[in-house]
Amino acid sequence: MPSEPVRLGRKRALPPCPNPLFLQWLTELRDQAAEKGLKTQYVYQKALSSLKKYPLPLRNGKEAKILQNFGDGICKILDDRLEKYYKENGPDAPIHSLPSEVKASGQCSSNQDPSKAFLNTQEPSATSGGPHKRTKKVDAGKAKGGRKKRGYVPQKRSGGYAVLLTLYRHTQVPGNKGFMFKNELQTEAQPLCDKSFTVPDLGSKYTAWSSVSTLIQRDLVLKTHNPARYALTELGLAVAEQLESGDREERSEQDVEDTGEAGEPVACPDTVDLTQGDDDDGGHDDEDEREGRLAKRAPPAACLDDEVDLTEECLAVEQGEAAANGILLPGCYDIILCIDFIETTGGNTVKKQDLVKELQKNGVTFDIRKLNVGDFLWVARERVAPDQEQLRPPPVKELVLDYIVERKRMDDLCGSIIDGRFREQKFRLKRCGLFKPIYLVEEHGSAAAHLSLPESTLQQAIANTQVVDGFFVKRVQDVMESAAYLTIMTRYLQKLYQNRTLYCRSRELEGDGPRDASISCSLMSFAEFNHGAVKNKCQTVREVFARQLMQISGLSGDKAAAILNRYNTVNSLVQAYDRCSSETEKEKLLSSIKYGKLKRNLGPALSRTVYQLYCSKGPLS
Known part of the structure; x- marks a missing residue:
């Protein structure tokens, strides 16, 4: 065909x-x-x-x-x-x-x-x-x-509107990072939005933050990295400039309306000028002016019999505004000891209940809850009076103090060393965002003589925890002494923070490095801390690579971090091995990497072990 x-x-x-x-x-x-x-x-x-x-x-x-x-x-x-x-x-x-x-x-x-x-x-x-x-x-x-259709512009006071304006104003600040983290963006954008960025409306599971996905689909906002970073695209910058100019015009029109046609302030009924009298010659208000202003703020006739303390009212308003901004003022919060529920249930429940009973006898205010890392910690809990008109109590803000305690009995220490949990727990405590980790070791007399590992090995592990890892180690004999130590620590922290104003910070902005100050008033919320410390959460490739490296004998967290600073993933390490010209060069690839405070080399032996792990085609000998 x-x-x-x-x-x-x-x-x-x-x-x-x-x-x-x-x-x-x-x-x-x-x-x-x-x-x-x-x-x-x-x-x-x-x-x-x-x-x-x-x-x-x-x-x-x-x-x-x-x-x-x-x-x-x-x-x-x-x-x-x-x-x-x-x-x-x-x-x-x-x-x-x-x-x-x-x-x-x-x-x-x-x-x-x-x-x-x-x-x-x-x-x-x-x-x-x-x-x-x-x-x-x-x-x-x-x-x-x-006629050409108008491009996408979010509604005024909506979530997308607030996010675009906040990112745009952030770019106008000198020395800005060029991006914003989620928590930082939500906090600064909330005053520009009518809906909440964190709490959904009644009967809905969506918040104002849900509109960010629309901004990303519209190529107005760019999301990168983990933790997520948000920045404006070129198109988003143009739309944000348009929103900002419209907002300025509205503010100027509002100012014109407030000042009147002649430029004089418009007299509003029942308005109190709190600045009046500050520039008087004598520096004090006239008695008549003071009485007139107080008369305007006086309660209705039905409430004249009751005494009105304006100072208390102003203090209540100040406390409410501070709590809304993530600030806890002195006298508005209590220091509470939080206990992991594992410390009170399971195993030898009788001995675990002894700890709780002893704390109750000492008058310690504590709360039992699930802690994803550590056994004990302290939170600053906001004091909130119950609302008689609401069935449920209002939400309470909790900020985590920088002290966290990991409790170890000698038998538990022995078992954790054998199965590898000991190093992993120390690694997670370092990365949890709290900078005062404490190891509470219960020795129980000569109980260590009948364990699987020699007592000298256990004592060496405790010493390494203090000297090498930088943890504070407290040795006690039994549960009663543990309860006494927790009681003393609770009272010490209550006295330490009693006259301090606490601020809520984001873990994403602080990083995981140690702080120089002996006491910090910039603290994480408990919800963010506990969520970030989840053990089996979704992990990045970098985190999985770090876990793999730490399974090698002799490779500590500092050494793994030093390798990760040079090679982020397994793929980058393997590519570096491929670029080496000889077998000897491959074995010594990691030997000159510096780690720790003393900046020592990893050494040829550890470098050879890592090379054999990732480049040997057959079984390791």
Whole structure:
């Protein structure tokens, strides 16, 4: 059979979708739902995906029911919009092509004026109707959407609005990082948003932070790294500048309205000028002025019999504003000892209950809860009075002090050394974000003589914990002495923090390095601390690589960190081995890496062990 002749030339570009009008309407519905934080945004997104794949034109919304993810509700919405479209543009208005080659997103494909593009496609002639016909087509083109559609701009006081403005204002600060972390961004953006960034509304699981995904999809915000860093793209910077200029105009208009036409402050009824009288000659208010201002702030006649302490009212307002900003003022919080529930249940429950009973006898206020790292720690808990009108008590802010205790009996210490938990626990305590780790060792007399490891080995491990790892080690004899030590520590911290103002910080901004100050008033919230200390949480490639290295005998956390600073992943290490010219060079690749405070070399023996682990094809000898 003769072969079919080969056709040469360019293939004609197919339109992206034969139903651009339906595509545009569904896109608008999805964006509106995403802006409000509604779950229907995902329904519209699935319908959009199905519509983009369908190659045939649709005459109405009812025909779209054959497509996947199109139900009666979406079809009815499309039919209603189509009916309104026909009423505005006439029964013969096109629905399978948009005027001036407008895409589904509502933006023109070229830079030319949309109305001109529409005229070029129609090509009216003088013989078919003259100038009157041409004018009519121009008007029709404008009515049918020839004008360029406005780009995506979030609603005022919405989550997207607050995030864009906050990121933009952050870029205007000299010496800024160029990005913001999640907690930092939520804290600074909250005053610009009506909804909460952390607590969803009643009956919904979405917060104002849900709109960030829309900003990322719209290429307005860029998300990178882990922990996540958020920054503005070029398009996002342009939109944020537009929002900022609009916000400035509104503020200036509001200032004009407040000052009046003549530039004088407008007199408002029942307004107290607290600054009045500060610049008087005598430096004191007149008795009449003072009485007049207090009369304006006086309670109603029904409350005249009660005494009103304005100082207490102002203090309550100040405390409320400080707590809302993550600040705990002196006298507004209590120091509470937190005990891991494992220390009170399981195993020898009788002995574990002795600790609790002893703390109760000593009058220590404590709370038993699940701690993902450590056995004991202390939190500064906000004092909140119960609201009689609410069934549940209001949420309480808790900030974690920098002291954390890991309790070890000699038998537990022996078992943790054998199964490898000892090094892992010390590593996690160093990375938990608290900078005063304490090892509480219960020796129990001569109990160590009957364990699997020699007592000298256990004593050496305890000494290494103090000297090498930098932990404070407290030795006690039994549970009673442990309870006494926790009691003394609780009273010491209560006295230490009694006149201090505490600030809530983010773990992402502080890092994991030690601090120089003996006492810090910038503390993590308990929720963030406990979430960051989860043992089996999702790990990055870098974290998995670090865990692998620490399984090698003789390779401590400091040595693993030094290797990670040079090679972040296994792949980067293997590539470095491939670039070596000889076997000897590969074995000595890591030997000159410095680690620890003394900056010692890893050495050739450890370097050879790591090389054999990752480059040996057969079993290790």
